[in-house]
Amino acid sequence: MPAEILPGPSGYIPIPAVFEDVELSPPGYGLFFGQIVDELTAMREAAKAMLTRRNPTIFPGPKILWGWNAHAMEEAKAILELAAEIPNCRIIPMPDYRPKYPKIDPEAEINPNHPNLTILHNKIEACIFVGVHCHYANLSLRMIRAGTNCFTIALCGELGHEDAMVSIRDLTPEKIRRFREVLIQVREELGISHTPTPPPENPSLPKEEFQTLSVLDYGEYSYLLIPRKDEQVTDTE
Amino acid sequence: MPEQRVVDADELILRTERQRKFITGAQAMAEAVKRANVDVAIAYPITPQSEVMHLVGDIWAQGYIRDYYRAEEEYGAMSAIAGAVRGGARAFSATSGPGLLRGLEAIASWPGHRIPVVLGVLTRVVNAPLSIQPDNVEISYLLNCGMVVLHAENQQDVFDFTLAGFVISEKVDVYIPVAVCTEGFFVTHAKGYVNITPEELKLPPRDPYKAPVPPTDCEIPPARIQRDAPVQKSNFMSYLIHAVWQQEIWSSNKRAMRYINHYLGGPIEVVNPGAEVFIVASGCAAAQGREAVRYANMEGLNVGLVKVKSIRPFPEKQVREVLSNAKAIIVPEHNIVGWLAKEVKACIPNSDAVIGGPRVYGGMTLPVELIMERVYDAFGIKKSKKVVV
Numbered sequence: 001m002p003a004e005i006l007p008g009p010s011g012y013i014p015i016p017a018v019f020e021d022v023e024l025s026p027p028g029y030g031l032f033f034g035q036i037v038d039e040l041t042a043m044r045e046a047a048k049a050m051l052t053r054r055n056p057t058i059f060p061g062p063k064i065l066w067g068w069n070a071h072a073m074e075e076a077k078a079i080l081e082l083a084a085e086i087p088n089c090r091i092i093p094m095p096d097y098r099p100k101y102p103k104i105d106p107e108a109e110i111n112p113n114h115p116n117l118t119i120l121h122n123k124i125e126a127c128i129f130v131g132v133h134c135h136y137a138n139l140s141l142r143m144i145r146a147g148t149n150c151f152t153i154a155l156c157g158e159l160g161h162e163d164a165m166v167s168i169r170d171l172t173p174e175k176i177r178r179f180r181e182v183l184i185q186v187r188e189e190l191g192i193s194h195t196p197t198p199p200p201e202n203p204s205l206p207k208e209e210f211q212t213l214s215v216l217d218y219g220e221y222s223y224l225l226i227p228r229k230d231e232q233v234t235d236t237e
Numbered sequence: 238m239p240e241q242r243v244v245d246a247d248e249l250i251l252r253t254e255r256q257r258k259f260i261t262g263a264q265a266m267a268e269a270v271k272r273a274n275v276d277v278a279i280a281y282p283i284t285p286q287s288e289v290m291h292l293v294g295d296i297w298a299q300g301y302i303r304d305y306y307r308a309e310e311e312y313g314a315m316s317a318i319a320g321a322v323r324g325g326a327r328a329f330s331a332t333s334g335p336g337l338l339r340g341l342e343a344i345a346s347w348p349g350h351r352i353p354v355v356l357g358v359l360t361r362v363v364n365a366p367l368s369i370q371p372d373n374v375e376i377s378y379l380l381n382c383g384m385v386v387l388h389a390e391n392q393q394d395v396f397d398f399t400l401a402g403f404v405i406s407e408k409v410d411v412y413i414p415v416a417v418c419t420e421g422f423f424v425t426h427a428k429g430y431v432n433i434t435p436e437e438l439k440l441p442p443r444d445p446y447k448a449p450v451p452p453t454d455c456e457i458p459p460a461r462i463q464r465d466a467p468v469q470k471s472n473f474m475s476y477l478i479h480a481v482w483q484q485e486i487w488s489s490n491k492r493a494m495r496y497i498n499h500y501l502g503g504p505i506e507v508v509n510p511g512a513e514v515f516i517v518a519s520g521c522a523a524a525q526g527r528e529a530v531r532y533a534n535m536e537g538l539n540v541g542l543v544k545v546k547s548i549r550p551f552p553e554k555q556v557r558e559v560l561s562n563a564k565a566i567i568v569p570e571h572n573i574v575g576w577l578a579k580e581v582k583a584c585i586p587n588s589d590a591v592i593g594g595p596r597v598y599g600g601m602t603l604p605v606e607l608i609m610e611r612v613y614d615a616f617g618i619k620k621s622k623k624v625v626v
Binding site for chain 2: 013014016017018019023024062099112113114133134135136138139142143146158159162
């Protein structure tokens with residue numbers, strides 16, 4: 001019998017759900033507290049958590065943050081539509097996987113090497129991971145379960161995540177939109193009135209001015225963008 | 238070289254009609270590589286324990302593999318494998334004994350770096366004294382790396398485990414290396430019948446984007462070439478990230494079990510599940526164990542066999558269940574340390590029932606009669622004439 005994977009804090013060092021016999025769900029199913037359930041049930045439980053717990057937040061990862069293909073761009077759009085339906089929802093990105101030294105700005109971003117800093121600073125009690133590579137999502141989900149009381153939801157393009165309280169697999173833009181429909185329905189059942197509102201701008205990031213953007217704005221990485229001496233870039237996308 | 242057609246992994250491994258060939262274990266491994274759509278094979282052929290990498294070089298020359306080269310030594314070979322795999326290639330190498338140990342630092346870092354690759358381990362004595370005879374003590378060095386470790390009994394297993402190994406290692410929820418081990422000489426140099434898939438069919442190419450990590454971190458700004466986060470800074474968070482990272486590798490290792498069930502028919506094979514006395518063995522000791530079961534049954538003794546195909550993940554539950562009523566458990570091995578006996582003892586409540594042995598090493602063969610002596614002892618049968626080996 002697999003263990004129940006409940007919100008933490010579970011203690012000093014987490015025990016991975018896999019070690020406690022939790023298995024990934026088959027196609028068409030999800031996980032709720034480590035048990036295999038039908039996808040609709042998983043979506044309803046995820047919706048309830050995002051609608052009733054404090055400071056619901058979506059953490060989009062590199063797979064959808066960087067518009068590297070049409071699928072990623074469509075998923076990003078669907079996530080914004082979903083966020084608009086959740087009262088007081090914020091979006092805090094996980095743009096890359098490097099540890100942030102000397103100190104992360106927890107209002108600006110979340111990082112898989114110390115995700116609980118962002119969760120604790122912002123008092124986040126329900127969150128969605130989406131577009132994060134599975135390895136890094138698993139690290140984050142386990143650390144969050146160890147040290148915080150956050151209810152974690154994984155929307156995964158692959159097979160899902162045992163350490164999340166709710167796991168939904170094989171994510172597509174259509175599935176995100178179906179989740180949004182389920183969430184609206186649950187919201188109505190709970191009697192929560194809400195007008196769709198886009199999430200607030202990330203307060204820690206400077207406003208991007210694409211008209212005046214310079215390679216020097218990329219700081220230590222600007223050398224990646226500056227052509228080498230005598231290099232003539234004639235072919236562009 | 239025939240024109241090869243890509244077919245689905247399940248179709249190739251589980252459903253295509255196979256042809257029967259009489260080939261060596263080394264040939265069986267090369268035949269599997271031929272069908273695995275491998276991009277690059279990198280070798281450092283130490284005093285040959287097997288001709289696997291020589292044969293893989295031949296199939297490269299025939300056009301089955303896109304690139305092949307001889308590295309400067311084993312550490313270089315195993316490091317280059319990691320680079321190739323991070324770059325999106327499907328890679329293969331094979332090694333043995335001292336070569337394996339020389340490359341071990343790089344090999345042990347593969348799982349943590351999420352390197353899906355197949356490594357053939359054709360076991361031989363670990364020096365010193367210098368020898369190239371078969372002895373599988375080197376497998377014990379692989380058991381705590383985090384990689385999947387399969388142990389092949391015969392030429393058929395070598396073919397099946399190698400081909401399936403590529404598929405298992407590249408599953409998104411696994412994504413760690415697979416070692417396909419077998420005994421040098423006893424399996425690699427001996428011929429046996431092998432049912433192999435048609436030569437004109439091969440696995441789909443590796444899709445490096447179907448992965449739990451970016452193919453290279455250069456694709457995730459800010460660009461960098463190493464995947465391992467620099468977590469060595471001294472604060473509590475860096476300890477925890479390393480801890481959960483290790484947990485993730487061993488979780489991935491456990492997740493491989495579902496694919497071992499799917500492609501290899503499970504991590505163990507049981508002969509005579511209702512037996513009073515069991516022989517638990519892996520690799521070619523399982524072949525001798527199988528023969529001992531036949532001898533015992535001819536004498537009316539209720540003896541069964543548990544052949545362990547997967548050493549990592551170790552099938553604890555399955556072994557515990559089969560052995561729950563065993564009066565005695567005999568674990569014959571080709572090494573002095575008895576790593577399999579320790580694994581079995583660790584996962585059953587009645588570890589006193591485990592008879593650690595017989596063990597042979599240094600290249601010695603494992604006569605069935607040696608196992609039968611333990612069988613007689615287990616049943617309390619006193620034989621007037623012991624077998625002289």
